[in-house]
């Protein structure tokens with residue numbers, strides 16, 4: 001392990017922080033002190049790590065170590081309470097992170113979160129943070145704006161987990177963090193940055209103290225990684241972006257279906273080792289007159305037969321460059337009704353923050369191309 005090659009503290013494991021302390025001639029327990037300060041207290045600068053003696057902080061700064069959390073570059077607040085952040089990374093690249101108070105993050109229907117640790121002081125009872133895993137994305141889904149950016153690079157584990165710390169700091173969320181849900185559904189394909197994504201999960205669990213059972217990762221369908229993910233001892237819940245009810249349609253909408261077909265994907269879903277009471281989530285973006293008919297709903301029922309699953313239906317969040325329309329409300333409800341009458345739990349996801357360009361990748365594009373954000 002080369003510690004001198006990097007100088008971001010945020011993202012280092014307890015083991016790495018301990019090695020750094022020893023390298024500086026400090027006792028090993030300084031590693032734990034840094035770990036707690038970085039992840040539990042979310043110290044944003046070395047000088048705020050009060051538990052460290054001044055001489056060690058000076059040593060760290062002298063060796064060009066910094067905490068290096070993503071920086072809030074722009075922030076847009078929606079009328080519905082959603083706050084969308086453009087986070088600047090150390091190399092000047094940026095990604096989107098979204099804060100959704102009383103969030104539509106996937107769990108409210110389970111009845112496990114609402115009111116649990118209700119505070120009469122907080123303006124929100126629980127919130128969901130949507131995190132990015134890559135700058136841009138290489139999976140060329142035809143209805144997604146992030147796809148238009150292409151992929152620039154993977155985020156590091158520190159940059160993935162750091163989005164959460166930066167948002168919690170900005171929202172002034174105090175410990176403990178039981179009211180926070182995380183969804184890895186922002187920019188990028190987490191399963192194409194699998195190792196950093198899983199490292200980030202561990203930092204979020206062990207460092208920030210957010211339970212893995214409160215996290216959901218969404219994949220476009222990277223089948224080999226679905227197998228790997230099932231073997232992880234600590235893991236978030238799994239969501240799969242289905243988005244089509246047959247092979248031809250899915251290949252048209254999600255070209256990666258040529259590599260990992262619907263059949264293989266559903267095989268992996270069937271084999272996935274679910275825990276007691278756990279369900280897989282299938283996400284289905286409804287595109288007007290493309291994949292939203294009664295026939296498509298019936299095909300979806302057949303596909304999911306025998307899988308312990310629920311379906312989240314999302315009407316397309318439209319974007320200027322997307323060649324698709326958003327279906328009418330009745331169409332969405334008719335699709336949902338067919339799934340429900342077949343015994344598949346199906347939920348309609350509210351679009352969040354439409355007024356602040358909430359479709360994936362839309363904010364980054366809007367800001368970068370025009371220099372201005374939403375009004």
Ligand code: SAH
Pocket residue numbers: 139143144145184185186187188189190218219220221240241243283284285314315316317318319359360
């Ligand atoms: N790459 C991962 C996670 C990021 S996309 C994945 O594909 O799952 C997160 C979700 O947003 C996916 O279910 C995707 O299908 C959906 N999505 C993408 N573009 C959208 C749009 N314009 N409107 C609504 N949902 C969209």
